[in-house]
Amino acid sequence: MTDLREPARARASSAKRQRLMRAAAEVVHRQGAERTTIADIARAAEVPVGNVYYYFKTKDELVAAALSEHARRLGLLTERLDRLPEPRERLKGLIEGWVGQRDLAARFGCPTGTLAAELGKRDEGGLDAEAGAVIRLLLGWVERQFREMGLPDPGDLAITLVGAYQGMSLLANALREPQIMEREGARLLAWLDALPGG
């Protein structure tokens, strides 16, 4: 009775599109892009298969949508972390976030990393580049924190930190051992603390 007059159609459509994006992100994370069928995503989003194509013209567009959903979530996370006063604290918050996801990571890996690995095997479509772009978002944010700390080669440090995350996710996943995330997370926190800078 309150917002009923807002454009119902646009709302519904938007909502469905969002549902599809989220379902795509989830299902693709769990099953991989190749093993995920449109029907899987449609089912997860509770949308009839035929209707999916009204919102996304091809399966690749849905995979791209999954990627931007991950980018969006990354944006939400960094936005929250940006409220912390110290860059070092922000980075530590990031790592704690990673460790907090250890069970999911040990089961399915990093959503963006595993997707990038899978898409990297293609030589058409350009989806691989889109996956790379999402990872670059993360790298960029991390680099900014290191720069703000006044450290030299913040780009390299970002590669090291994000690389460690990707590596520990992959190992935790391959060995199905969430504890790897904990141990490596602790090591990274200590490493951060040992770094000089503000």
Next chain:
Amino acid sequence: MTDLREPARARASSAKRQRLMRAAAEVVHRQGAERTTIADIARAAEVPVGNVYYYFKTKDELVAAALSEHARRLGLLTERLDRLPEPRERLKGLIEGWVGQRDLAARFGCPTGTLAAELGKRDEGGLDAEAGAVIRLLLGWVERQFREMGLPDPGDLAITLVGAYQGMSLLANALREPQIMEREGARLLAWLDALPGG
């Protein structure tokens, strides 16, 4: 006409089996397990499609064969490295090997790591465990070197080193930047040198 025919069947079969394993390793590395068809592997191995099933009863067995081919190669590498007198030198040799593969890694990632990531999304077949086992081989060897160096927590150190390798491979691949392998490789070498122990 004398000894040439004796083990003809066995020999031929063995040779073909090997060709198929190697082809599987190569093609799966480049295309991913899911996007690789039996026909792709057969073509690469120059074996008629129908004949593949004489050697491997299912596609999964071929993927497993690709994994053991990677394990075999890892074995060859560590065997060679084991001839070095110092464990620290062996580890440095390992890292140099990784960096030497930077272009391949930047294009297709680590063969075992990307395969493990892909297979990790399955919940049937147990191939994921086999991928994990290959990675464990590497971890075990690395751990032995650290232990031989007399360092505490050699298992954790192995996770850190191998994790760094997986992470830098993934980033190099996702961003298509082989230099990442060089820079991170240099960092790892310096880290090794800075470690105490024999």
Next chain:
Amino acid sequence: MTDLREPARARASSAKRQRLMRAAAEVVHRQGAERTTIADIARAAEVPVGNVYYYFKTKDELVAAALSEHARRLGLLTERLDRLPEPRERLKGLIEGWVGQRDLAARFGCPTGTLAAELGKRDEGGLDAEAGAVIRLLLGWVERQFREMGLPDPGDLAITLVGAYQGMSLLANALREPQIMEREGARLLAWLDALPGG
């Protein structure tokens, strides 16, 4: 605000209907009935897809509309030609009109002829008969000219002339050679001139 709104609905509907008919004629000529989607026509007519069904209940009705649009255009042409005093001149005008369309014909064939050929393969819906009817309009008009010239078997002559047109259009189209229209057109003009009669 006075008379502008009176027949607003009818007027608007009429205009849209006409736009749709014309778009259907054009697009179907270029793409063929089967390859043309309702959305194609809607887009060309700048009418929202859902709205098309207000004016035409089925796709077949739209194809029929394309046919009557062609009939209408034929009517305009013959009306204009009918102002010429001599039937022979009218027929020559007709041929000149065909030749004038040589580039379009070489690209897409005769609009009615190719549509008749396509619809002729159906055995339901009766659209094939409607296509035949449009061709009969042309044949009838041509026959009247020959009759007015006092020639025997004017119906057969009409078949010959219109058949020559359809044949040259098809060949020009199949070979993508507009010159065929010119050469055959010239031959037909000479043939007409050589015929006896007023």
Next chain:
Amino acid sequence: MTDLREPARARASSAKRQRLMRAAAEVVHRQGAERTTIADIARAAEVPVGNVYYYFKTKDELVAAALSEHARRLGLLTERLDRLPEPRERLKGLIEGWVGQRDLAARFGCPTGTLAAELGKRDEGGLDAEAGAVIRLLLGWVERQFREMGLPDPGDLAITLVGAYQGMSLLANALREPQIMEREGARLLAWLDALPGG
């Protein structure tokens, strides 16, 4: 018991491929390329749908196969006609062949002509050119006969004759009147007889 030792596989495969080509030619002639499904052709050839793709990788290849089947049949016809001593007699034989097919033509048009018209609406795939090539085969043969008769502009005469055939087929088809084929056939025979030359 006679030819049993000929390579059974090759024979079977060849036979099936031929069956598919013939089925494609027939069904596409009757239904048009666009309205014909792979399943239609498979059914007509009594081949399981999935197996069709062993012989033809795409539907377009099947349509191309239909075209070359028509070319093959044209070759058989002209080969037979070439045994006639006089080029004029050969051409008359050609026309008689056309008239002999009047019922089929009145129902479905000229197989090659209608297919060319349909394919001419595409702008990708190059099938339109293949259709044109088949028509060129016919034009070339006809032109050779006119040339052998010592007539000037044999190419133009060929266009006129083949054009008349295509036109009369189209009209007979559009109006569903086989008699058109007869009347126009008779006219063409008379026209041929009236031409000078050997």
Next chain:
DNA sequence: AATGAATGAGTTTTCATTCAT
């Protein structure tokens, strides 16, 4: 009348696996 969205049946295509020699 108008319109974005929804629906579902149909079509092409792929491919692991099996079959028949």
Next chain:
DNA sequence: AATGAATGAAAACTCATTCAT
């Protein structure tokens, strides 16, 4: 052991038509 061929179950995608306002 070897091999071309066969099979059938998916899967992506299309589109006429209908629906809900």
